[in-house]
Amino acid sequence: MDQNAAEKRIIALYQERNERAIEMTDAQYGSFSRALSFRILRSHEDAEECVNDSYMKLWNTIPPTVPQSLKAYLGRIVRNLSLSLFRKKKAEKRDEGATVLLSELEDCIPAENDVEQAVEHKELVQMIEQWLEAEKDENRRLFMLRYWYGEPLGELAKRFSLSERKTADRLYRIRLRLREYLEKEGVSV
Numbered sequence: 001m002d003q004n005a006a007e008k009r010i011i012a013l014y015q016e017r018n019e020r021a022i023e024m025t026d027a028q029y030g031s032f033s034r035a036l037s038f039r040i041l042r043s044h045e046d047a048e049e050c051v052n053d054s055y056m057k058l059w060n061t062i063p064p065t066v067p068q069s070l071k072a073y074l075g076r077i078v079r080n081l082s083l084s085l086f087r088k089k090k091a092e093k094r095d096e097g098a099t100v101l102l103s104e105l106e107d108c109i110p111a112e113n114d115v116e117q118a119v120e121h122k123e124l125v126q127m128i129e130q131w132l133e134a135e136k137d138e139n140r141r142l143f144m145l146r147y148w149y150g151e152p153l154g155e156l157a158k159r160f161s162l163s164e165r166k167t168a169d170r171l172y173r174i175r176l177r178l179r180e181y182l183e184k185e186g187v188s189v
Helices: 003-015 019-041 044-061 071-093 098-106 113-120 122-134 139-145 153-159 163-186
Strands: none
Touching: 003 044, 003 071, 003 113, 019 071, 019 113, 044 139, 098 153, 122 139, 122 163, 139 163
């Protein structure tokens, strides 16, 4: 069964309220989900908790939602739950997990300090999506793997056949272009 057919079958099981949907989701995307969560949280126990919570969220949102890509939908849920748990734990104590990733982007993306900025969040997301579309495919993949999936610098270097230093430099230049683009669009960073 190809991935598209497997996804459709899993989504159909969710719509039928068949608990086997969770088992199949874990079999198909469990390792992907755990790796994504672990890259943010740096804790296997916390990652497992987020993955389990994400399956419950899938159960509660399908239906009415019918995702076009179950993997992307699940990835977004896992990432958001992991970031929420990271913020909660960071408030309790300092942690290194996603701090590095967030600190790399803090010079390009404004923090939500007030209600007005929170309202403008959707516009910012659209601007970043437009900017990403204009980037070269390899740069877009590098950016997404680092800042969406939280892939470590060493893994990115291997994946793109670059040294860690060149990978870091390239990410820095990509962030500079993002910052310049956002400033040109009137976003104060």
